[in-house]
Amino acid sequence: MSVLIFAESNNGKFNKATLEVASYAKEIANTLGTTVTAVAINASETDELAQYGVDKLLTVTNSSIENFNARAYADVVKQAAEKENATIIVMSSTTNGKYLSPLVASSLNAGYASNVIALPESTSPFKVKRTAFSNKAFSVTEISSDNKVIALAKNAFGLKENATSTTQESFDAIINDAHLTTTVTAVDKTTGKVTIADADIVVSAGRGLKGPENWGMVEELADVLGAATACSKPVSDLGWRPHNEHVGQTGKPVASNLYIAIGISGAIQHLAGINASKVKVVINTDPEAPFFKAADYGIVGDAFEVVPTLIEKLKAFKAQNA
Amino acid sequence: MNILVCISHVPDTTSKINFANGDTEFDTNGVQFVINPNDEFGLTKAMFLKEQNGATVTVVNVGGTESEPTLRKALAIGADNAIRVNAEAKDGFFVAKQLAEVVKNGNYDLVIAGKESLDYNGGMVPGMLAGFTDYNFVNACTSLDLDGTSAKAVREIDGGNETVSTSLPLVVGGQKGLVQESDLRIPNMRGIMMARKKPLQVVDATGSDNQTNVVSFEKPAEKSAVKLISPDNIDELISLLHNEAKVI
Numbered sequence: 001m002s003v004l005i006f007a008e009s010n011n012g013k014f015n016k017a018t019l020e021v022a023s024y025a026k027e028i029a030n031t032l033g034t035t036v037t038a039v040a041i042n043a044s045e046t047d048e049l050a051q052y053g054v055d056k057l058l059t060v061t062n063s064s065i066e067n068f069n070a071r072a073y074a075d076v077v078k079q080a081a082e083k084e085n086a087t088i089i090v091m092s093s094t095t096n097g098k099y100l101s102p103l104v105a106s107s108l109n110a111g112y113a114s115n116v117i118a119l120p121e122s123t124s125p126f127k128v129k130r131t132a133f134s135n136k137a138f139s140v141t142e143i144s145s146d147n148k149v150i151a152l153a154k155n156a157f158g159l160k161e162n163a164t165s166t167t168q169e170s171f172d173a174i175i176n177d178a179h180l181t182t183t184v185t186a187v188d189k190t191t192g193k194v195t196i197a198d199a200d201i202v203v204s205a206g207r208g209l210k211g212p213e214n215w216g217m218v219e220e221l222a223d224v225l226g227a228a229t230a231c232s233k234p235v236s237d238l239g240w241r242p243h244n245e246h247v248g249q250t251g252k253p254v255a256s257n258l259y260i261a262i263g264i265s266g267a268i269q270h271l272a273g274i275n276a277s278k279v280k281v282v283i284n285t286d287p288e289a290p291f292f293k294a295a296d297y298g299i300v301g302d303a304f305e306v307v308p309t310l311i312e313k314l315k316a317f318k319a320q321n322a
Numbered sequence: 323m324n325i326l327v328c329i330s331h332v333p334d335t336t337s338k339i340n341f342a343n344g345d346t347e348f349d350t351n352g353v354q355f356v357i358n359p360n361d362e363f364g365l366t367k368a369m370f371l372k373e374q375n376g377a378t379v380t381v382v383n384v385g386g387t388e389s390e391p392t393l394r395k396a397l398a399i400g401a402d403n404a405i406r407v408n409a410e411a412k413d414g415f416f417v418a419k420q421l422a423e424v425v426k427n428g429n430y431d432l433v434i435a436g437k438e439s440l441d442y443n444g445g446m447v448p449g450m451l452a453g454f455t456d457y458n459f460v461n462a463c464t465s466l467d468l469d470g471t472s473a474k475a476v477r478e479i480d481g482g483n484e485t486v487s488t489s490l491p492l493v494v495g496g497q498k499g500l501v502q503e504s505d506l507r508i509p510n511m512r513g514i515m516m517a518r519k520k521p522l523q524v525v526d527a528t529g530s531d532n533q534t535n536v537v538s539f540e541k542p543a544e545k546s547a548v549k550l551i552s553p554d555n556i557d558e559l560i561s562l563l564h565n566e567a568k569v570i
Contacts, residue, residue: 068479070459071452095480098437099461099495102414102449111415111533114445127537133348134440136339138540145415145533151445182458182488187479195481201569225570237503243464244478249335249440250359250498258569269335275542279567281559282548292548297562301553313556317564 002037002056003029004086006077006104008096012044016159016198017092017152019052023160024152025090026053027119032088039080039171041065041073046168053162058083058171064180067187068096071179074103079173081108081147088126093151094197101151110147117156117276134249135275153276154197155255196247199228201258202277204247206232208263208284208303212240217307218262224314230254232264248273262303266291283307323377323468325368326428328421328435328447329396330358330411331389335440341539348441348539357392360436364496366505367466368434369400375468378402382424384409384417390522397517398509404520409527412535414446419530421447422454430491431471437462437495448495458492464499 003025007018025036035055040046042061049057058080065072077100081089089104091097093115105112113128117138121127125142128150132139143150196202203222209215215229222229229245236246247254249269255276262283264270271294274280282295283306292298299306333339333353340349357365368379381396383389384407393404407420425433433455438445452459458473460466464483465476471490476483478497494500509517551559563570 068484070449070461074453095462095478098445099449099459099477102418102446103453103459105415105446106418106450106453109533111413112444112446112450113534115443129540132442132536132539133333133339134335134443137341137542139442140537140540141534142537143534178456182460182486184484185474185487186485187482188484189479189482193481197480243499244483246498258563258567272335279563279569281563292550294545295548296545296567297559298548298550299553299556299559300550306553306556309556310559313560314570317560317570321564 001085001087002035003032004081004084004089005036005038005054006089006091006097006100007038007040007043007049007057008092008094009040009043012042014043014045014048015094017094017097017154019048019159020154020157021090021092021152022049022052022054023162024119024157026162027160028088028123031123037080037084037086039077041076050166051161051163052159053164054166055164057166057168059168060171060173062175064175067184069180069182070099070103071182072175073100074107075175075179076173077104078107080171083171087147089147089149091149091151093153097151101149105149108147108149109145110149111143111145112149113141113143114151115153116150117153119157131276134272135253136272153255155257156276194226194228196228196230196245196252196254199256201225201227201260202230202254202256203227203260203262204230204232204264205235205262206264207234215241217311221260221307221311224311224318232270261291261295262307264291265289266294323375323432324428324430325371325377325379326425326430326433327361327365327368327379327381327396327401328433329361329365329381329383329392330436330439331355331383331385331392332358332439332441335359339541341541345539355392357396358436358439360438360440360497362506363498363500364434364436364494365396365399365401366507367496367500369507370501371468372400380405380428382407382421384411384420386410393522394517395509397520397522398513399507400513402520404522406522406524407527408524412532414444415450415534416530416532418447418450418454420527421451423528425451425455432490433457433493434496435493437497448493452493455493458488459495460486460488460492461495462497463494464497466494466500
């Protein structure tokens with residue numbers, strides 16, 4: 001009864017979230033005295049998994065599911081779990097992971113806990129800590145069913161190397177034809193730009209920037225830091241920035257290592273959305289802005305003066321530390 | 323066409339979150355409850371579909387009598403009828419089982435449920451409901467166009483969007499984008515009056531267990547005070563981020 005992970009890949013290559021899931025599953029497997037099995041679909045570069053403790057890899061090669069297809073992928077993961085007698089299945093909290101997990105859980109009659117941030121507090125009963133109330137609180141959740149599905153929050157457990165050798169086995173899962181009726185017709189993905197979901201650093205700006213024409217310096221700062229750009233809700237509502245940059249309770253959650261907020265006052269909904277970020281910096285003219293209570297570092301000052309200086313100094317810093 | 327919109331009754335987004343009974347229960351004291359925002363986008367989308375193509379829109383909630391005002395609000399916004407499954411919403415698995423029963427009895431072509439509720443953030447219900455009903459499923463859906471029984475949907479992916487073609491019957495995990503914030507409707511007096519007369523059916527729960535339960539809640543640890551840096555001393559900020567926080 002190994003611990004099963006779904007090894008999500010993009011263009012054949014595993015993403016960081018998958019390696020975090022492998023690291024996490026290995027710790028659980030060690031506690032239970034068992035091994036980790038991964039199941040991957042149409043992945044081509046599979047070597048990395050050994051470094052993070054995956055003992056066995058089931059590879060599924062199937063041209064009918066070149067694109068992510070949640071219902072078909074759920075068929076694969078379910079059958080992999082049955083084959084491996086796995087009762088604990090770990091997924092990532094990526095958009096695809098959150099799409100897939102409840103389908104897998106329902107097909108295995110499993111209890112499901114999403115946004116899990118730490119190793120189980122105990123494995124019998126099985127209790128995990130997860131975020132709730134839009135990051136304003138945590139809950140310790142017990143999963144009482146025999147089968148358990150957990151989705152690990154991004155950047156919460158981190159990567160932990162645990163080198164082993166992985167045995168590979170090709171796996172022919174049977175996909176229900178009725179599950180192939182949803183097909184991808186177009187993908188619109190920003191290329192060459194860091195996305196909020198993958199970013200270690202996020203640079204975000206709010207209404208304090210006065211207008212969309214002033215976003216050049218935000219983008220430049222993000223560029224220097226290799227960061228993704230984001231914005232507050234009013235800015236997206238005003239149409240200054242696209243909706244997919246809106247972070248907060250009804251927008252995207254951010255769990256980056258560093259979050260820099262420029263001209264964002266810090267409404268409770270915004271702060272909830274970025275709470276999982278590790279280090280927060282605020283730049284705002286108003287010392288009373290609520291963001292200062294949530295931030296680690298703050299500058300009371302005019303963004304139009306502070307940000308250009310910051311860009312210049314960071315460039316010098318990067319040049320020196322390159 | 324029959325559309326079912328699943329409504330979760332959640333604390334308003336501005337609520338301060340506190341816990342009672344030795345941190346085992348959410349403290350509802352002084353908290354205002356609203357339609358879960360992700361569900362409200364779905365409800366408004368259902369209104370649009372009704373106006374474009376004609377449809378009967380039913381709203382459903384799994385909960386006690388305390389969620390009836392939230393269902394009435396959905397009726398005031400324009401839903402035709404409401405169902406309340408009379409049971410405590412123990413977990414997403416339990417709720418999805420109840421909703422699957424409602425779907426089975428109601429012959430719905432389209433089911434819209436918020437991709438997650440803003441209280442427990444489980445993100446379980448739409449996916450599990452699709453699993454239990456064997457309906458097609460699009461999660462984190464930001465756009466939906468119907469043409470007969472065919473559907474074109476856009477879903478959010480990490481770093482972009484993906485357009486999919488699918489068909490009814492369909493479960494949609496809704497969110498902002500299905501309609502815009504500015505499309506959301508505030509019930510008017512006429513809507514509120516009419517809502518009083520619309521049917522709100524209370525049904526018994528079907529036997530199902532929950533598979534998870536919350537043992538306890540915790541609030542995040544108090545943050546230490548912000549370190550203020552002078553705008554004339556950006557070097558110090560860079561040094562702190564590099565040496566102390568170790569994030570650059």
